[in-house]
Amino acid sequence: MRIGVTAVMLSDQTAFLTRWAAYLSDRTQTSVSFVVRDQYRAVMELMSAGQVESAWICGYPFVRYQSSLRLLAVPLYRGMPQYQAYLIRPRGTTTPQSWSDLRGKVLAYSDPLSNSGWLVAQAQMAAAGVASTDLRGQFFAYGHRNVADAVAARLADAGAIDGYIWDTMLKLGMQGALQTEVVWRSTPCGFPPFVTPSLVSPASVEPLRNALIEMSKDPTGQGLLDSLNLSGFVDGSPALYDSIRQMASQTPNSGVPS
Missing domain, CATH: 3.40.190.10 (Periplasmic binding protein-like II)
Known part of the structure; x- marks a missing residue:
């Protein structure tokens, strides 16, 4: 099988x-x-x-x-x-604080078929009045762990990520989670x-x-x-x-x- x-x-x-x-x-x-x-x-x-x-x-x-x-x-x-989707940013920075702050920023995604790594971001940006063209760029990292690593390395200003994976990375002491922080959590999915x-x-x-x-x-x-x-x-x-x-x-x- x-x-x-x-x-x-x-x-x-x-x-x-x-x-x-x-x-x-x-x-x-x-x-x-x-x-x-x-x-x-x-x-x-x-x-x-x-x-x-x-x-x-x-x-x-x-x-x-x-x-x-x-x-x-x-x-x-x-x-x-259930789990939650997160919006994360590099630890120690002050922005973004919400989805509306993404204008002019680079946002890291994980997968065009991911709920937490793409769909939630599209819905939340639309609700905040932020279009994809308002972003400075998009970083497709392919894999939630890579999203966290990209944000930690400041290749992206923020990342749309699976909260379960970020939490688990933090529990395991992985740098991608240790060097990033959560600024928004979705309702349970x-x-x-x-x-x-x-x-x-x-x-x-x-x-x-x-x-x-x-x-x-x-x-x-x-x-x-x-x-x-x-x-x-x-x-x-x-x-x-x-x-x-x-x-x-x-x-x-x-x-x-x-």
Whole structure:
């Protein structure tokens, strides 16, 4: 069984995914492997081509392509299936203090299909009356960890980032978080889910769903969750992503109908 993922924030990503794949292989009694890509679009293409049976994606591509997807499991962060998007700036600076302060600034994004790394920024800038043309520039860092690093290095004046990833980087003592600070937090959004293409038989991925949901019940699984800074997994519901769906429907060129 193949699982598509984008790069995680861990410094030992390859070693961690190898351990996680071995754990899931043991629990599902089938061979499990992770297929890593830099962007959500590439992961979505893997699913469309039938090259993966599941994927860990973001809430925005889930609502955009929901007609061809099915929820498999939703991670719990701090005990909840939700997270927040952040706007960050270099630590020790005084601006920006809000989205309206981005005029003439460089804003770092992570992925054009990311909720926290693109969609939220588009919606908040529109609400603040800031157009993309008002920015001095855009820095596409591809990956939330790279957004934090770009802002820390002052390649960008601010960054739109996944709050769970920034919090985890801070917990791990990573410089991208230590040298940046949060100036704005969104309301809670549905956490990036594990999904499966709707054409894949539910029975064929049921062992994977069960293995994810059972991870918090044994020491090895809990250790893997601790490495991800997650509490566990639950079934979840499409309703978790209603706020993202509504925001996308009101954002031009989001691909989600109004």
